[in-house]
Amino acid sequence: MKANIYGFELWRKRNSILIWSASIVLVALLYMGLFPTFADYAAVLQETLKRFPPEYLEAFGMAGVDLSTVVGYYSFVFTFLQILLALQASNYGFDLIAVEEGQMIADFVVSKPVARAQILTSKLLAAFTALTITSAVTWAASFLFIELFREGRPYELRPLALMLGSIPIFQAVFLSLGLAFSLLTRGIRSATPYGLVLGFGGYVLNAFGDLLGDVKLELITPFRHFDPTYIAQHQAYDAPLVLLSVAMMVIALAFSYWRYLRRDIPAAV
């Protein structure tokens, strides 16, 4: 790791960290602010929800969710926070190497006295630090708004801690996948569209994967591996799926190092 690259990369992300964290706070506030209303009308709501087709409820993370409890309701909210976290992480993944190369500024750092592996490691750690800051903000906002809006309703800490505790690995998977995909191609000038496809695609795959029937494609998305409804119901992670996430991350990172260390840095022609 090179401290100067790490510091520089982290400093460059300061606005981005601020914007993503603010989005998280806003979404958490918006949804948790509705909790008292939802909880009050829980009985009516459950009746209404029963009339929806189960696939629909599945798609919006409301199957088997008891919206009248703090944990049940939060697990519903957490899905939306996950979408934001996934978008941020995928964005950073695509941005890490490929955007600099696409904008032809990669020469600057690669021509300096530093090994490629050190460049990649420093950038990865800086991105992960940025994601960890957002993760910390997610913890703080979640507990703050739960306390503000639960109106004396009790809740268990364990499922909440399990959900929030899953964030770092969830982010790391999207970060590594974004990086690996970005190194498969060339000429990426902006990470946003690619990040959007990966992050949001992961969500859609989980939400609507059940509609595909027997094809269990949704098993590959981290949204399924860290499904908040599952965590709320079982008070535990779905261990095999979490391991699948870890495996995907390890493979993506190994591929990224392998590829980056052998890669020709593009130049303007």
Add this chain to the structure above:
Amino acid sequence: MSIIEVEGLTKYYGRTRGIEDVSFRVEEGEIFGFIGPNGAGKTTTIRLLLALIYPTRGSARIFGRDVFRHGPEIRQEIGYLPGEVFYYGRMKVIDLLKYAASFYNRDCTRRMFELAEYMELDLNRRIDELSYGNRKKVGIVQGLMHSPRVVFLDEPTIGLDPLMQRRFFDLIREENARGMTVFFSSHILSEVQRLCHRVAIIREGHIVEIADMETLIRNNYKKVRVVARDIDPSYFDIPGVTHLERINHAVHFFYRGDINAVLRRLSALNVTDVTIEEPTLEEIFMHYYERSGS
């Protein structure tokens, strides 16, 4: 031991030719010109030496060490000015230069300010506000501020106004006098002639000639144009003259050899106008092309 040793270096981009079988040596303290038209492989060669890209075949050593295996250590002592300068746009010049300096195991601050002042570079502007020429200056400062032993300059003068070009050349001569080896790539023959001790000519990915500057100029063709009344082209048909032709009232030809032979012929004529000039780079390449074709 030569400071740069390149042996059979070959690079293909997929199936596209970058360079083929390029070999040359650069001695310590030299200003080595690397000249060729656009797309000849100059940038490819430099980027290989900096390990920005990897070769298909061949080897390259700087300070006696393989550039692809020992890149990080070697680059402590290397400066690089890319042909196209792209930097993180939203930064201030000073911040970018400080970041660049942070990679070297010595304090570059004083030299950085000296160079910026010398090149009249405003350190407090944002990079994306800079004109092309000013971005080039940023490149010059960051390529030289750590006083490298070897510097690679890829088309360094493009974008600089004539005054700045001259200042830049003075700077390079000064650094060279202090011992810096200079690898100078360009497609402009005159600037290579002004600066370089030795020159390699690259064309379509191949080195076609390596010569010291004096030999190259001495051996080179002169382009002669004579305007005189009732002149017969055969009057100039002496050894060393080629491409002899008459266009309107003027006789044009290329001449290689002792120029006095031509001057003696001219002095016997009542001429209206005479020009004797260096051939353009293209014409030199034509010459190498014809020679390799025959």
